[in-house]
Amino acid sequence: MQSRPSAILMYHSLDQSGSPVSITPEMFRAHMRILTGQGIPVVPLGQAASKPGSVALTFDDAFRNFSEHALPELARYRFPATVFAVSGFCGRKNDWPGQPAGIPILPLMSWSELRDAASAGVAIGAHTVTHPRLDEIDEASASREIQDSAGEIEDRLGLAPGSFAYPYGAASRAVRELVDSRFEYAVSTELDYASAASDPHWLPRIDAYYFQSEALFRRLFSASGALYLQVRRGLRSAKGRGAAAPTVEERGAIRAVTGSVLRGLVKRLRRPGA
Numbered sequence: 001m002q003s004r005p006s007a008i009l010m011y012h013s014l015d016q017s018g019s020p021v022s023i024t025p026e027m028f029r030a031h032m033r034i035l036t037g038q039g040i041p042v043v044p045l046g047q048a049a050s051k052p053g054s055v056a057l058t059f060d061d062a063f064r065n066f067s068e069h070a071l072p073e074l075a076r077y078r079f080p081a082t083v084f085a086v087s088g089f090c091g092r093k094n095d096w097p098g099q100p101a102g103i104p105i106l107p108l109m110s111w112s113e114l115r116d117a118a119s120a121g122v123a124i125g126a127h128t129v130t131h132p133r134l135d136e137i138d139e140a141s142a143s144r145e146i147q148d149s150a151g152e153i154e155d156r157l158g159l160a161p162g163s164f165a166y167p168y169g170a171a172s173r174a175v176r177e178l179v180d181s182r183f184e185y186a187v188s189t190e191l192d193y194a195s196a197a198s199d200p201h202w203l204p205r206i207d208a209y210y211f212q213s214e215a216l217f218r219r220l221f222s223a224s225g226a227l228y229l230q231v232r233r234g235l236r237s238a239k240g241r242g243a244a245a246p247t248v249e250e251r252g253a254i255r256a257v258t259g260s261v262l263r264g265l266v267k268r269l270r271r272p273g274a
């Protein structure tokens with residue numbers, strides 16, 4: 001029996017749009033209530049991988065609705081969290097070039113809102129200056145995106161960011177070396193649990209979008225939850241390959257899902273636009 005994994009949850013926006021980067025504020029509150037109810041330790045990002053059965057909370061892009069809907073909940077439960085800010089877009093909207101269609105354009109936290117969050121104990125991590133795919137720009141530009149975002153966060157907040165999130169989970173080898181040397185931790189969008197074996201500079205995360213039901217979120221650390229994630233991962237990589245149909249292994253995983261709860265969940269797997 002392997003030791004229990006931990007989970008680094010990835011949130012983006014807390015809103016009602018139903019978009020691929022959104023979950024509702026109500027569902028977020030339910031997640032926090034369930035974590036407390038189940039006695040799951042919520043730890044800072046840097047501790048999650050080495051603490052089996054723990055959860056860390058991360059929020060990409062620093063949407064203003066974090067201040068409105070997440071901060072009060074985090075304060076209520078005294079949960080630590082990390083917000084990854086796009087330094088060139090603070091106080092603006094998430095309308096950077098390359099934003100896919102179907103993503104709502106919403107206000108992002110200003111520097112003073114980030115400062116308030118930091119004073120409330122939220123860690124502010126870097127997420128580049130303009131949110132490019134770092135594997136598609138030249139190395140000098142990528143270096144500026146990484147260094148300048150960290151530099152401005154340090155200048156504005158008086159605290160050097162210890163962590164970095166790769167936009168779109170995209171990186172070349174050279175980019176990863178830059179990030180490794182600058183930050184203590186970096187998070188990817190690899191859909192998986194974390195463990196002591198995880199690379200601290202390529203930490204896997206679990207997209208909260210996939211857990212938009214209380215029944216499902218309660219199974220985060222159960223065998224059925226792990227199987228559900230395995231199926232989601234399979235479907236996501238099928239999409240990445242441009243394939244319409246699940247592979248033999250994915251069909252096998254789906255067939256293996258026999259519990260009544262999971263049968264209902266498989267119906268949810270057809271997620272548009274993810």
Ligand SMILES: [Zn+2]
Binds near residue numbers: 060061131167168
């Ligand atoms: Zn992002």
